[in-house]
Amino acid sequence: xxxxxxxxxxxxxxxxxxASKKLEFNMASDLYTGSLLKTLxxxxxxxxxxxxxxxxxxxxxxxxxxxxxxxxxxxxxxxxVLLDIAKVALADSRIKFVLADGYEWIKxxxxxxxxxxxxxxxxxxxxxFGETLALLKVGGFYIIDDMKPQSNWxxxxxxxxxxxxxxxRGKR
Ligand SMILES: C[S@@+](CC[C@H](N)C(=O)[O-])C[C@H]1O[C@@H](n2cnc3c(N)ncnc32)[C@H](O)[C@@H]1O
Numbered sequence: 001x002x003x004x005x006x007x008x009x010x011x012x013x014x015x016x017x018x019a020s021k022k023l024e025f026n027m028a029s030d031l032y033t034g035s036l037l038k039t040l041x042x043x044x045x046x047x048x049x050x051x052x053x054x055x056x057x058x059x060x061x062x063x064x065x066x067x068x069x070x071x072x073x074x075x076x077x078x079x080x081v082l083l084d085i086a087k088v089a090l091a092d093s094r095i096k097f098v099l100a101d102g103y104e105w106i107k108x109x110x111x112x113x114x115x116x117x118x119x120x121x122x123x124x125x126x127x128x129f130g131e132t133l134a135l136l137k138v139g140g141f142y143i144i145d146d147m148k149p150q151s152n153w154x155x156x157x158x159x160x161x162x163x164x165x166x167x168x169r170g171k172r
Contacts (some may be wrong), residue, residue, distance in 0.1 A: 006031050008038070010061035012089045019085045020056040028055055029120060033145040034062030037118060040141050041066030044115040050135065051075040052102050053121030057086025063118065064090055074098060074114075076105050077121070106131050116141040126160050129167055142168075 009031070020028060029037075037059060041049055045068040054060055054077035063073055076098045077083045087097045098105060102123030115137055119125040124132040125144055136142055147161055 003032070006035060008035070008065070010034075010065045012061045012064075013058065016057050016061060016085060016089045019089075020058065020082075023056070023081065023085075025056055025082060028058040029145050033143075034059055037143065038062045038066035040116055040143065041071070042068075044071070044141075046070040047072075047115035048112055048137075049073040050114040050117045052106070052117070052119045052124035052132070053077060054083055054086050054097065055079075055120070056082045057090050059118060059120060060086050060090055060095070064092060064095065067094060069094075072096070076100055076102055078102065103128060106135070109135060113137045114140060116143065118143045120145070126164055129164065144168075 017028075020026070041047060041063050047067070049063055049067070049071060051060060051063060051073065054075040057075075060073070060075050063075075067073060072094050074096045075086070077086075078099065078101050080099050083097055083099050102121050106123055106128045113135055117124070117132060117136055117140070119132055119142065133142060144164075147165060149158065149161075153161075
């Protein structure tokens with residue numbers, strides 16, 4: 001299997017990547033994560049999807065490409081400049097773009113639970129993990145990436161990652 005070939009990169013991806021580069025935004029998920037997101041989202045027809053950490057919309061474009069006509073996505077970020085790039089490039093009535101602090105949003109959300117959560121910001125991943133899992137339907141997917149050591153990790157991050165992996169595995 002040649003898993004390094006991506007024949008289905010979303011059509012909006014290049015434009016968003018160009019705008020992201022201009023802003024020197026380099027925290028986007030890689031193509032493997034994007035492709036996995038698309039596949040898992042496609043396995044949830046009419047799914048309710050949550051993305052925490054829209055960034056400029058690169059991962060969002062993958063999520064969108066896997067969504068059925070009746071699926072819905074809520075995507076949250078606290079950076080209006082990045083969110084605007086995503087809003088313009090991915091305008092679609094199935095997506096709700098939310099400019100908000102993730103901590104507040106998670107704590108205050110009272111709507112329907114989600115079939116898939118892609119947690120790609122500190123809130124929802126390293127913080128408020130339990131509260132975020134509580135927003136997932138039974139049988140839903142909770143997705144996180146960047147769990148393997150990286151040269152740019154700040155001091156102390158490695159310990160946080162270890163703790164989160166233990167939590168996900170059900171150890172404390
Ligand atoms: C890893 S990036 C997301 C990248 C994006 N998912 C992608 O793959 O293109 C993390 C994002 O979390 C956002 N963020 C950081 N702190 C936040 C907070 N407290 N509330 C909401 N968003 C936050 C940042 O603005 C940034 O866009």
